[in-house]
Amino acid sequence: MGMTLSEKIIARASGAQSVKAGDIVWADVDMAMMDDILGPRVEIAERMVELGAEVWNPDKVVIISDHYTPPANAKQAAIVKFTRDWAQAHGVENYYEYIGPCHQIMVEKGHVLPGSVVMGTDSHTCMGGALGAFSSGIGSTEMVGILVNGQIWLRVPETIRVIWEGNFGEGVMAKDLSLATIGKIGHAGATYKTVEYTGSTIDGLNMDERFCITNMAVEMGAKAGLMNTDAVTDAFFAGMGKGPFERLASDGDAVFCETLRFDATALGPKVSCPHEVDNVLDIGDAGKGIRVDQAYLGSCTGGRYTDLSMAAKLIKGKKVKHGRRLLVSPASKNIWEQAAKAGILKTLSEAGAVIMAPTCGVCVGLHSGILADGEVCVSSTNRNFVGRMGSKKAFTYLGSPLTVAAAAIAGELVDPREFF
């Protein structure tokens, strides 16, 4: 019997010829990632001392200060300092700070390889699955276990296969596909499972767009969001002088617990309405004319080059509505520089956007763009939970970078296709 992509990766990592969904195995971890907010400072540093344990292999550990950079106050600064010092004291040379959200840095720096097992103390670690890695979020105590002996126990997940066929129409992006899938499966519909995205639509997407989709697998409760590797994956790694790697995909006779089919040609812009990610509506049904105070373009979900470039295309020559604000945080320093070189940041800035540092701060309401009581934000990020982006009396709609750009210009929730 064939194996799913998850089963293949976990079999290799656990030293087994084959595994099947439901098996519980010990798997070797290829890369362990921590950030600042959920890094060594939370139940990790102290516990390592209590256990008298050392990091099993510092070369397989990556630490990224991204949530509290740039720090908004002395407490945040102290956390970044602690994280930096801890990395240095434990011989972790893969330490990065101030250059963007961890998930983007992980893929950009080549720390997520096809077929590898990656565990991180941040739930959106599932993004790495777009490169054919089994990449998943875990808590701090589990990270202590990995840091001590390099292994984690895993229950091999069942796989929901999500097949998207056809090309997007104008004004539609990968984010819309991601939201449509989440709306269908629901916030807990994939709990403990892998969601594997496949089909001609996925094949036709670049890596920026693919990352946007797997990033949000956890919003359905999923343990992992996976994609096959192909020529697009190879090209991504060739750009950093790595690979080519063996092509990875589920076997033709693999067992899926569920298969869902979607038609991308019929897909329009979607938004997740407050305060749940799976509260997904067609933008036209979400309440046309809802006043938008803040439009946010950024994060590990929606701040990559393709996102900025599409938003700039819509915005070029127009102005952000008076009294509204468009905040832009490229998903990494590298993307910042590429977008600057291509004139994208200039276009956005000339329209009235504020170009900010690459950071997680806005998405999770820590600094740089916190919402006041009653304010409404349209955001290219991944969560719209009550209180997340600031006041618990604020409202966040999740949408594509085009939807964000359109809202900034119109000052209200509007179908971005009206601008084409």
Add this chain to the structure above:
Amino acid sequence: MQNMRKGDAYIFGDNINTDIISPPQYMELSAAEAAKYAMSAIDTEFASTVKPGDIIVAGNNFGSGSSRELAPLSLRHLQIGAMVAKTFARIFYRNAINLGLAVVECADTDKIKQGDAINIDFAAGTLYNETRNETYPCSKLPSHILALVQEGGLIEHLKKQRGKNNLPSPEARD
């Protein structure tokens, strides 16, 4: 701890996510300080009124969202006795057990009201509502997980193991 735990119910609904349990704005505080803001987005009274030993009773998908261990850690600081929900989100569920918090699933949480005295038998997989004299089935904690919870979580468990030299040190594995 025995296989039973008794406490008063503190009721929540569906989809109580980690941004609600441990609001990100307070995460720069120590876990003990941050715990004072637990659930504040939907219930500003929670942290000041919940009593040690109270049992959280919730609907579907409790603990969805972030992997942050500050969510169950806040509840541990508030000395929650146990958590019962129709379903739990994956990462939260594992984090809670790793911190020594007992978590069981029960389809009948709608029948439990605020303040009901409830008594969970983890080994038998039953939840007795003393206030209403009703018994509902709930998930059992397997004996090794119950042992983990009784020891106070994974770290305490590992300490004991390492004390006995059961866990190889990194050097010994090379």
